Amino acid sequence: MSEQIREYELGMHPELPPPNRQSGLVKWVMDNLFPSVGSGIITVICLIFLYYVIPPLFNWAFWDSVVFNATSREECYAINDGKGACWAFIYRRWDQFVYGFYPEAERWRVNISFILLAMTLVIVLAEKVRKVKGIMWLVLILPIICAILIPGSELLGLTPVPTNKFGGFMLTLIIGMTGIFVSLPIGIGLALARISSLPIFSVFATLFIEFIRGVPLITLLFIASTLLSYFLPPGTNFDLLVRVLIMVTIFSAAYLAEVIRGGLAAIPRGQYEAADALGLSYWKSMRLVILPQALKISIPGIVSSFIGLFKDTTLVVIIGLLDPLGIGAAAIADIKWTALGYELYVFIAVFFFICCFGMSRYSLYLERKLHTGH
């Protein structure tokens, strides 16, 4: 053995990496997956479960699935032997899933509206854009443009499209977005009215909120679709979609009002008094002092309400409006695509998951950003 050559000054030993068991993957696995015997067993069970579930699911949904080259369920199954999903009906009926029965020649109007809607969302959601002066007016104007563009109007030279041609994701977005955009201000108004010291406001707001909250949405939709026509003079043409939009909006507004009232109640009395002491008028004190705090507290509740509302839009299928679920049910009722229920519901679930998960993540981000710390 030759004498080792020291490569460092005495006492200046360079730092060694930590031992294998204390770093890297091994440590992570030991800490997170096998910290104790019990956890270790659960980890193993989960791994076995995933091993049996994930590969077949992956094979079904992707590897063995048929998307493009089939025009019926039979053809799908001829290709993949019934082992994989048959997404072909979604591909073949993509236009229906997106636009419903909206006439093909006029679909550019819907596409423009989708773009305008995306712009609105960017303005509302992205902080930097929002700070541009005057841009918030666009938030009011863009949805109005959509509301004119989609149904069309003779005056502007756009062929009117009856609302019963609306369907698919477009319908979901119309109902969901209208509900969300319109119900928030109404909800704030109702919440303020309910805690108002003027009895006329508080009594009416309370009656309204309690009535709407005491009735299931589906009942309101039935009232909109059938009962209302009895009260209107014969011959009046009050559009079904408009009726549904009104019902969905007031339903959502009633729930929001209570969520926001919760936020208002959580603001210490001193804040109200401080605002008064500054000589602020009622509206100014609400706008500058109370509401910013109350709404911040209410964010999780408000977003829950919105997510609930967005998912509730699928209920319209019961009164015969063809949202994606209705379009899909009609598609798999077609003898060519019959019995593709799994594919349909997985597809719809993914769509709703993306939308609702997005909303929920945004609300978390918003909460963190507005958390000014107390």
Place this chain on the structure above:
Amino acid sequence: MKKLLPLALGIAALATGSIASAGTLDDVRSNDVLKCGVSTGLAGFATPDDTGEWQGLDVDTCRAIAAAVLGDAKKVEFVPLTSKVRFEVLKSGEIDVLSRVTTWTLTRDVGLGLNFAGVNYYDGQGFMVSKDLGVSSAKELDGASVCVQTGTTTELNLSEYFRLNGMTYEPVPVETSTEGRAAYSAGRCDVYTTDASALAAQRTGLTNPGNYVILPEIISKEPLGPVVRHGDDQWFDIVKWSHNAMLNAEELGVTAANAVERSKDANNPAVQKLLGTADAGLGKQLGLSEDWALNIITQVGNYGESFERNVGVKTPLGLERGMNGLWNDGKTGIQYAPPIK
């Protein structure tokens, strides 16, 4: 509520200076479109195809009426309706005709204030079982669990049939046919019951259709047809005779392909009356143009053509004409239309 309703109606009518409802025919003409209530999706009867066009036997009935009234079978606005709201929507005047596999019964015809304008499909309730069950007759189904759609006459027929035969069953209520098929293939019930035409459609959707049999017993009469509101006899006549024209055309051998040619055939007065070339003024009596039936036949076809195109043996549904054959086919057909003369 009963007292309030007329009051509210009165106030509403006063408030708007009481718009008198014109006849349905005038409404359809002024809208230039027929509003027709159909199923939200039922194989062979009403489903949108891949391009979004509605197809089916019930859809053809709508198209025939549009062809007769407006001269164009495409001028139909299809209003998809669930079984729960269909009558309310019809009675509230939002649709002009309901063509949605609706069974003609006394309660509906009289109690609900509706008029059934004919029968475009004679159906009946049947049972489907798996071959593994080893059952060859519905009488052997004692104690079985039965998948049945709620809110339909099917439910009622089922309980009556089992009671009359001294058998018990366990109902498994399902809301839609999709849910029904899922419940059935998952083994939540031994028996699936619904109208025989729908059973055939359901069977094609099961994993191994050959493994299921439809039992021979048909336990109910389900005459399905187009429905209109009480109180507009002219419109009732138009819907009724639009359907009858399709049946008469088949009986006389008039098809979409040969209708124009046959209309010039001076030797056959029955055909000429049907197609409006006999100068008999039949269209005028209905308040329509003389070529009303010619439009139906050239644009939609006769009843047999419509049947074979949508539900017949060459389609995946594969339904035999059976009771829906013409009365003179020498078999079990009972489709019989009064003559057009």
